[in-house]
Amino acid sequence: MILGAAGLLAGNAASLLGAHAILRRVGASTGHAGFVAILVVRLALISMAVLLAGCLGILSPLGLGLLSLGALIALLACGEHRHLGALPRPRLPWWIWTLAILLAARLALQVLLSSPHVGDALNYYLPKVAEWVRAAGFTREMGNHPQAAFPAGFELVEAWWTVFLRHDVLIEAAGVEFLFLGAAAVASLGVSIGLPLAWGALAGILYALTPGLYFSATSCLNDAPIAGLIVATAALVVSGAGLPLIALAAGLGLGIKPTYGYAIPGLVLLALFLHARASHAKLPRWVWVGFGSSAAVLGLFWYVRNVVWFGNPFHPLGSAGVFRPVPIQFGADAGSLSKNLLALINVRFSDQAGPYGALVDGIAGWGPVAFALGPLGLVAAWSENRTLRLLALGSGVSLLSVLVLIIHDPWCFKYILFFPAVLVLSAACVASRYPVLIPILVAAAVYQVAGTFVSYDLPAKDIRTLAQQPWSQRTALAFSEHPLPRTAGVVGYFGVDFRGSGDAYLLYGPDFSRRIVYLRSSDPDGLVREMASQGVELLYAVPAVDTDKRTLKEAIGAGKLIPVAGRYYALP
Amino acid sequence: MMRTATKEAGRHEGLVATSGSAMAWMALPAGLLLWRLLTVSPARLVGDWVVILAIFWWVKLVRPKLAVAPAILLGTTTLLLATYVRGHFPHLAAVWGAMR
Numbered sequence: 001m002i003l004g005a006a007g008l009l010a011g012n013a014a015s016l017l018g019a020h021a022i023l024r025r026v027g028a029s030t031g032h033a034g035f036v037a038i039l040v041v042r043l044a045l046i047s048m049a050v051l052l053a054g055c056l057g058i059l060s061p062l063g064l065g066l067l068s069l070g071a072l073i074a075l076l077a078c079g080e081h082r083h084l085g086a087l088p089r090p091r092l093p094w095w096i097w098t099l100a101i102l103l104a105a106r107l108a109l110q111v112l113l114s115s116p117h118v119g120d121a122l123n124y125y126l127p128k129v130a131e132w133v134r135a136a137g138f139t140r141e142m143g144n145h146p147q148a149a150f151p152a153g154f155e156l157v158e159a160w161w162t163v164f165l166r167h168d169v170l171i172e173a174a175g176v177e178f179l180f181l182g183a184a185a186v187a188s189l190g191v192s193i194g195l196p197l198a199w200g201a202l203a204g205i206l207y208a209l210t211p212g213l214y215f216s217a218t219s220c221l222n223d224a225p226i227a228g229l230i231v232a233t234a235a236l237v238v239s240g241a242g243l244p245l246i247a248l249a250a251g252l253g254l255g256i257k258p259t260y261g262y263a264i265p266g267l268v269l270l271a272l273f274l275h276a277r278a279s280h281a282k283l284p285r286w287v288w289v290g291f292g293s294s295a296a297v298l299g300l301f302w303y304v305r306n307v308v309w310f311g312n313p314f315h316p317l318g319s320a321g322v323f324r325p326v327p328i329q330f331g332a333d334a335g336s337l338s339k340n341l342l343a344l345i346n347v348r349f350s351d352q353a354g355p356y357g358a359l360v361d362g363i364a365g366w367g368p369v370a371f372a373l374g375p376l377g378l379v380a381a382w383s384e385n386r387t388l389r390l391l392a393l394g395s396g397v398s399l400l401s402v403l404v405l406i407i408h409d410p411w412c413f414k415y416i417l418f419f420p421a422v423l424v425l426s427a428a429c430v431a432s433r434y435p436v437l438i439p440i441l442v443a444a445a446v447y448q449v450a451g452t453f454v455s456y457d458l459p460a461k462d463i464r465t466l467a468q469q470p471w472s473q474r475t476a477l478a479f480s481e482h483p484l485p486r487t488a489g490v491v492g493y494f495g496v497d498f499r500g501s502g503d504a505y506l507l508y509g510p511d512f513s514r515r516i517v518y519l520r521s522s523d524p525d526g527l528v529r530e531m532a533s534q535g536v537e538l539l540y541a542v543p544a545v546d547t548d549k550r551t552l553k554e555a556i557g558a559g560k561l562i563p564v565a566g567r568y569y570a571l572p
Numbered sequence: 573m574m575r576t577a578t579k580e581a582g583r584h585e586g587l588v589a590t591s592g593s594a595m596a597w598m599a600l601p602a603g604l605l606l607w608r609l610l611t612v613s614p615a616r617l618v619g620d621w622v623v624i625l626a627i628f629w630w631v632k633l634v635r636p637k638l639a640v641a642p643a644i645l646l647g648t649t650t651l652l653l654a655t656y657v658r659g660h661f662p663h664l665a666a667v668w669g670a671m672r
Contacts, residue, residue, distance in 0.1 A: 345622060346612075349621065350659050351659070354663055355667045356667075368653055368660075371655075371656045373649055373652075376625060376628055376645070376648055376652065379628065379629050380645070434645050437645055437649055440646070444656075447657065450668075451664055456667055
């Protein structure tokens with residue numbers, strides 16, 4: 001574990017130093033978006049490292065540790081650390097630093113005490129990470145859920161925070177990285193629209209405190225990373241960072257989730273508005289080749305894999321009947337736009353339909369700063385601030401293009417968590433100009449701080465349970481509706497839980513010590529045979545479709561399976 | 573365009589501007605107000621954020637000097653924050669209440 005922690009430290013140091021070295025040599029003019037650029041390149045570096053290690057079968061503490069150590073030694077030997085002194089140090093007032101440090105400390109605590117608990121992550125994001133860690137490389141096995149084949153760019157970053165320790169205690173740090181990216185991007189945009197640095201930084205902090213974004217980031221969901229990358233792309237565009245760097249951010253986004261692509265029209269429009277400021281024409285050829293190929297690999301890897309494995313880059317989207325229990329829209333639909341827009345304006349923007357949570361059930365999750373000061377600030381600043389106006393137009397187009405492409409359901413606004421950025425910036429803009437509004441801004445910010453301690457999907461009693469566990473055994477399986485009834489080294493997983501209440505990932509254990517066998521037989525004899533041949537000691541069954549329900553019922557009826565407790569069964 | 577509108581409005585000492593672009597900008601908040609009046613129930617109308625925003629927008633266009641008056645900004649944002657808190661606080665209280 002100590003060696004693993006050392007590897008993680010070396011890896012993080014190498015990726016940060018490497019990102020700084022690359023950007024120093026590129027010489028791209030990123031201006032005040034320099035920190036955003038470093039974070040984007042770092043995320044690209046660690047994604048590429050995990051991608052490479054996964055493909056080569058060295059995704060282990062030793063493999064990734066040696067890779068990290070080698071990179072760190074090479075960077076230090078080249079004297080890259082001597083250039084760190086040239087990094088700009090933002091001159092911020094003490095209260096901004098205090099607020100930022102307190103919130104960072106709270107985030108660190110939330111990362112340490114939390115355990116993956118949201119259904120989407122447990123059922124189809126994280127089982128992949130668990131399989132990769134166990135196999136020390138990428139596997140064909142991804143779990144039983146059809147959506148497991150979706151792009152896994154965020155899982156690469158989650159694997160980074162998991163592989164070194166071979167433990168998931170820090171897994172939420174992956175989402176927090178993107179939360180920092182979003183905050184840095186908003187701060188950079190703030191300076192771009194003419195706000196003083198302190199106000200820009202405050203806007204960044206307020207954006208990070210957007211309740212839906214905050215809880216998404218700390219719950220292993222990939223919607224906060226997408227929002228962070230969309231805002232980061234906008235910040236890079238506005239700062240004139242150049243096409244290669246922007247393409248890298250886009251590659252990261254597309255590799256995480258296609259919903260990044262849904263927002264591209266607005267980003268393109270923003271780039272067209274501001275094209276004269278781009279500096280990419282001056283960049284050397286190796287930058288175009290290096291950044292372009294990295295962006296292509298990061299953005300296309302999973303789609304190409306799906307073409308090779310399933311013959312469809314978007315597998316299983318487009319397959320008839322697959323998504324009957326949980327429909328996903330495939331293509332544009334004007335009806336969705338209308339329903340989504342009306343729901344946003346009439347109900348969800350005010351967050352009155354429910355508590356804050358990672359999936360923003362029935363709400364927008366944008367918080368009171370965006371609500372009370374955002375639209376008003378935008379109207380007030382519209383005629384006076386060209387950059388904010390263009391940013392708002394670009395974000396508005398992105399908002400509409402996302403809303404036309406997503407189905408209307410209670411959780412659909414998790415895909416538009418990038419939009420509060422422009423509202424928070426507008427709020428900062430109007431409050432900085434009219435100090436009489438500062439008390440209102442403070443009151444709204446305090447409400448958001450209070451609202452982001454606990455979400456409804458990880459209530460205080462569950463956090464207390466997690467805190468009482470030793471960190472090495474910390475798992476949300478302890479308060480699952482279906483806790484493990486007894487110790488078992490090999491657990492079979494049968495069926496698909498479309499409603500998100502399955503515990504697939506948690507069954508591996510926080511240290512990935514338990515082997516999970518995904519069973520796919522469609523008849524009772526085959527199921528039992530498979531269990532016996534794989535040495536399955538316990539069966540966890542979540543039959544959702546009729547064939548699975550029938551198979552399980554017949555196996556129990558014939559005495560071939562004995563119910564143990566809840567969803568668990570055993571062979572006689 | 574809005575600058576034209578506010579200039580026009582200012583020139584007419586607060587009277588509604590008459591230029592084409594000014595009229596177009598006036599039409600937006602007016603349209604929003606009309607839409608809400610026709611679609612939102614009277615009970616919800618007072619706390620409706622679109623109505624509050626449209627009125628602010630309208631005032632800013634028609635009375636540009638008044639629109640930036642701190643009292644109007646403070647009043648509008650206070651109303652919007654109160655609307656938000658009134659609707660969401662029961663949920664926050666429930667989540668915090670569950671902590672005890």
